[in-house]
Amino acid sequence: MIKYIHLLIFLFTLQSANAAEVNIYSARKEALIKPLLDQFSKETGIAVNIVTGKADTLLKRLEAENRNTPADILLTVDVARLVRAKEKALFQQIDSKLLNQVIPKNYRDDDKQWFGLSLRSRVIIYAPDRVDKNDLSSYMDLANEKWINRICVRSSSNVYNQSLVAAMIANYGLLKVERWGRGLVSNFARPPKGGDRDQIKAIAAGVCDVGLVNNYYLAGMLESSQKSDVVAAKKIRLFWPDQSTHGVHMNVSGAGILKSAKNKKEAIQLLEFLVGDFAQQWYADTNYEYSINSKLENSSVLKSWGKFKADELNLDLLGQHNIDALMLMDRVGWK
Amino acid sequence: MTRWNSLLVFISLLFSIPLAIVFGSLFFPEYEVWEHLRATVLIDYIGNSFALLIGVGFFSLLIGVIPAWLVTMYRFPLSRQLEWALLLPMSVPAYIIAYTYTGALDVAGPLQVTLREITGWQYRDYWFPEVRSLGGAIAMLSLVLYPYIYLLARAAFIEQSVCVLEVSRTLGCNAFGGFRRVALPLARPAIMVGLSLVVMETLADYGTVQYFGVSTFTTGIFRTWFGLGNSLAAAQMSALLLVFVAVFLYLEKRSRKQARYHHTSSRYSSLMQQRLTKGHGVIALIICAAPLSFGFIVPVSLLINWAIDTYLDVLGKDFYLLFFNSLFLAFITSMLAVGIALFMAYSNRNNQSLLNKIMVRLVSMGYAIPGTVIAVGVLIPFAWFDNSLDNFLIENFNISSGLLISGTVFILVFAYLVRFLAVSINTIEAALVKIKPVMDEVAKTTGMHTINILRSIHMPMMRGSLLTASLLVFVDVLKELPATLILRPFNFNTLAVRTYELANEELLAEAAVPALAIVIVGIIPVIIISNSISRSRPGHG
Amino acid sequence: MDKAIEIKNISLTIEGRSILEDVSFDVREAEIACLLGPSGCGKTTLLRSIAGLEIQDEGEVWVKGVLFSDLTHHLPVEQRHIGMVFQDYALFPHMNVRDNIVFGLKNYNTKMSIQRLDELVTLFSLEKHINKYPHSLSGGQQQRVALARAMAPRPGVLLLDEPFASLDIELREQIARELRLILKLDGITTIMVSHNQLEAFAMADIIGVMNDGHLLQWDNAFDLYHKPKTEVVAGFIGEGVFISGEVINNKEVKTEIGVIQSAATHQTVIGKKVRVLIRPDDILHDDNSDMAARVVDKAFRGAEFLYTLQLESGLRILSLVPSHHDHPINEPIGIRLEIDHLVIFDEK
Structure with missing residues (x-):
């Protein structure tokens, strides 16, 4: 047996x-x-x-x-x-x-x-022909009324957004971030859809002026073998947010x-x-x-964007605040 | 007979395990999460799911039934070719058509870019339909799901007794009146089977709505399960989804009351297709060509266009392995699905107890559950079994069996069966009903055993339906993604997985090659199905 | 009376096969006509081309002075305002009896349609079945529903395709007589199709015998039986055998069973070879007769026996004999000729 x-x-x-x-x-x-x-x-x-x-x-x-x-x-x-x-x-x-x-x-x-x-860093991108670089400052600022109907960002189901919000909760506390979230959502130019590349393309096409993406997507499009990607990416500039405060979300x-x-x-x-x-x-x-x-x-594209201050938040906190972040995004109507 | 019965119960229970896990969750209410959902997103989920269901249901009926009627009753340019070609969109997975149309029609796609370049307009200067929207999702799903309705409606129209249509004309109905008042109501059971398949597919769809940013009940399940990490609440949501489907099916059945739909007429004069005049013929051609063009020709042309740029990079030894894996899984599953469905439908026929009926219904519920939920529902009990066996063997024999079934192709096929048995059972049951019990009795009087009756009488009579059932499952497995993604063994890829991974990285051009391969493999069975239906009526085709 | 239906020289070919050839007849107002013939003779096709379900290659169909169709013009079926009952009734299985009957009444308002429904339900005694579905009705009930449905919109003509074929044989004649009463009461012009002459006799005022796409004779039942115009009609209507004979004068024909006399005059060349139709009722059993024939077969028909008798010459004839004369097979019996209507055809 x-x-x-x-x-x-x-x-x-x-x-x-x-x-x-x-x-x-x-x-x-x-x-x-x-x-x-x-x-x-x-x-x-x-x-x-x-x-x-x-x-x-x-x-x-x-x-x-x-x-x-x-x-x-x-x-x-x-x-x-x-x-x-x-x-x-x-x-x-x-x-x-x-x-x-x-x-x-x-x-x-x-x-x-x-x-x-x-x-990877999650950065602000913008269309230089429609946005004055000096108007940009921080993630928090994206809730400002001046961006109404001008922001593109992907769905809150995406973990990169969840981690960004989790980091902000760790940095600013739940209440403040929730108020920010409402402001941000009311500034959306369209309901969240697609991936990070889609946001880049949407800004290039004029759907919106400002977006949030992981930096390597922009780099990837700049170096792409597809001409349309390169054309779109070239219309976009990268902005390092929060340089005077916590630093860029990593x-x-x-x-x-x-x-x-x-x-x-x-x-x-x-x-x-x-x-x-x-x-x-x-x-x-x-x-x-x-x-x-x-x-x-780093690769030459990354180097061309220069040095920046990175948020040194303990990444463990991103995980700990993940569910808080998700529920917050549900509450503020970030689809 | 009792041995058959206990086997039936055993098989049914086996394939209902994932459902049991889903329904079991209802006993552990998760008030907190539900309160959060209710206060925030639930209305949105339900609203969108309803809108999606009604939209997809309506449009797929429209573009499924009308062309089915036209190609069955009339002759017009290309009508013979359209008969089978109208099924082709079935071979295109919903998420692939969604990716293609987005790639072409999105604000950053070639069409709109060119439009802006030529006219000098800005984005806000003109109106263009938004592909990635609720309406877009309805269009995409309708375009690839309508063939289920077309398939069944056409089969029903072909089988219809011409006499009742002629009667309606003598009673003053014109062709359209006869269609509306007689043919359509008579084909209703078949059309409803098709519609329920469409409804279930729509409810189970995750890829398209997620990509389009439409939050439905199904995306909500995923978000609750994986985002909020609450598997109980997610399972409860799936259970509610199932309850909804069950209620829908029940209401449909009840609304037919005691009207029966098998034909009172046993005479079949051969169907005379009426030749349309030139003008009408062109209109009919346009009506029939539209769903085919938008559901197949346009997206496939786009895929071919992309694939030309990338096929050299994507094809390779590795690719043929994908091809083989996909074919292998689809073939094995379709054979098993037909075998099991035949067994279940047949046991149910011979012994129409309530228990048997419930068992068969239970097993065909899996179609409405999102693939991921099924995958996890399969994963948990099998892993539990593997681990328990391992513990037992270690304690008693000091041998470790490790994971015996989990992580093998077997579990993958099992999950496919849980999800797709509904398709084969529905098809085969419908065929079995048409064989009068008198046939069985005649055979029994000659001293035949049940199994022999099945083999030498029923099987040949149902050959067309058996073929249809197996090919439908074949195409479905070929397209299946979420369960494959979760349950597959190491280093095991399929065409669908590869397509998804590339498309998800927004590498649409690269994704086009495996996507085309799925479509090409899917076309073959689709054409076979269509031929077998045309031949199903004596004196026609 | 007016001609309700006029069929003029209709011919129809399907896939190279001639189905109807030059068929013409008239049906008068409120008359019940029957197209009688073996299966495949084209009678159903003729009915369908009157309905407009088939389109003839040549000829014209007129109903109540309206041209239904000719070479260039075909009134669509739904505009012909005819009622048709199909062989297996083709009731709508998804509708109950009420809905089946009122199906054609879409131009009636609710009150009128209820009124018409009530009339028909009473006429066909369907009161108890009004809410039932077709599958739960017997064959006779289904037939009545089909008739009620066809008659509901008060069609100009009623077409019945083998209306009794799906019924039990014992019921057919009785139902046929009842139906005739109803149709006569309603005064509706009717054409029915049948392969059964007894049904045709029971129902119809006038009968057209068809064979091979040709209309052979258009006459009442009595004349068809007693004055058939062709051998085919004579063979198809009633029973009988042909025996050879020779014309002696204009009232007598000499045959091997003796000289047949007839009151009816006939113009034939004297000495001409002819064939004489002998009906079973022309041969009487008479024990006193000199002529005898041997019984080779017999069929009991209640009041009568139909004997098949063999003459010495080997010729076989039929005879109807009251059933108290029960003779065993092989027994010779005496027979006598008594012919009222002499039916003679030229020897081929």
């Missing part, structure tokens, strides 16, 4: 019997990470298996699969979901000298459970190693590879994100 069960299990688990491998649940789209993973496999001989999906559903899958999950690493594109995974006790503590050394303290978890892998894409990881050693190896020079340079060159390693050069 036992022999048969052994055989059965052997048959079922055939594929995981491979020697060196690491398994990833990734919220980052396959095309935007696969080349790096291939490089990693080439260098180390460790096979990388990946399932992509929305961060929330991947979390759900991890919870259901529990300690038997085949995944070793959860990769997300926003810190809020990393914090949520941590709250659900899915991650384990990792002591890696290299990770701690390379990643600045505010871009990794105090309990060493998750690590930022690349940096977010990370990041990862943590799961509690039940069966390939912990390989997983750490992969995370270390991802903060290494090769990977960071790739992020910067291909995805136009800021390198987590401040010593590395």
